[in-house]
Amino acid sequence: QSALTQPxxxxxxxxxxxxxxxxxxxxxxGHYNYxxxxxxxxxxxxxxxxxEVTNRPSGVSIRFSGSRSGNTAxxxxxxxxxxxxxxxxxxxxxxxxxxxxxxxxxxxxx
Amino acid sequence: EVQLxxxxxxLVQPGGSLRLSCAASGFTFRDYSMHWVxxxxxxxxxxxxRINSGGSTITYADSVKGRFTISRDDxxxxxxxxxxxxxxxxxxxxxxxxxxxxxxxxxxxxxxxTVSS
Numbered sequence: 652q653s654a655l656t657q658p659x660x661x662x663x664x665x666x667x668x669x670x671x672x673x674x675x676x677x678x679x680x681g682h683y684n685y686x687x688x689x690x691x692x693x694x695x696x697x698x699x700x701x702x703e704v705t706n707r708p709s710g711v712s713i714r715f716s717g718s719r720s721g722n723t724a725x726x727x728x729x730x731x732x733x734x735x736x737x738x739x740x741x742x743x744x745x746x747x748x749x750x751x752x753x754x755x756x757x758x759x760x761x
Numbered sequence: 762e763v764q765l766x767x768x769x770x771x772l773v774q775p776g777g778s779l780r781l782s783c784a785a786s787g788f789t790f791r792d793y794s795m796h797w798v799x800x801x802x803x804x805x806x807x808x809x810x811r812i813n814s815g816g817s818t819i820t821y822a823d824s825v826k827g828r829f830t831i832s833r834d835d836x837x838x839x840x841x842x843x844x845x846x847x848x849x850x851x852x853x854x855x856x857x858x859x860x861x862x863x864x865x866x867x868x869x870x871x872x873x874x875t876v877s878s
Contacts, residue, residue: 654805654807683863684863685862685863685864686863687863687864687865689806689865691806696856696868696869696870696871697806697856697865697868698868699864699865699866702861702862702863702864702866703862703863703864708866738805740805740806742806742808742863742864742865743863744863747820748811748818748820749808749811749820749821749822750796750808750811750863751808752798752805752806752807752808753805754805755805755806
């Protein structure tokens with residue numbers, strides 16, 4: 652049950668687009684459409700931003716989008732804003748009926 | 762309004778036990794799979810355990826298998842986590858979460874478990 656692999660940090664200037672990658676295996680990200688992304692501000696509860704690879708829950712900004720290629724999922728934030736500065740985690744269901752998270756990516760708005 | 766409220770956290774010595782509870786309201790509890798997710802201080806999210814609707818399928822992370830037991834009481838709309846043989850590395854905020862299509866769509870505020878002598 653190794654964690655999914657995310658970059659430790661990603662940064663961008665306001666208005667730019669950034670992409671966070673999340674690499675797994677054919678037993679998790681590459682097997683099911685159950686890939687999700689979470690935003691967590693310091694001291695706060697995680698918030699679901701993307702489900703089922705590309706679905707954006709009601710209330711989540713259209714600036715957030717998800718995609719997948721093979722065993723790697725990605726979260727793109729377009730039109731970066733100061734409020735987007737937070738930690739982001741990917742998650743996936745696995746073939747052993749467990750769930751995995753990535754190690755987290757700290758997004759910094761320069 | 763959907764609400765998940767955890768309780769039962771606290772300070773416990775290594776080797777000790779603790780039982781966490783999660784009171785759910787605002788939705789049809791029995792229809793959902795429920796999970797426990799933990800986060801050590803300054804660290805990332807780690808999935809702990811899942812119980813499906815009806816309670817027939819239960820899975821655990823390898824790190825807690827054999828020590829933790831998840832259960833649910835649909836009549837009381839509550840989720841539980843019995844934690845035995847606690848270790849220092851189990852220290853974390855424990856969240857209960859509701860899932861749908863593999864995503865954790867609702868989270869509680871969390872309860873802090875500290876394992877220390």
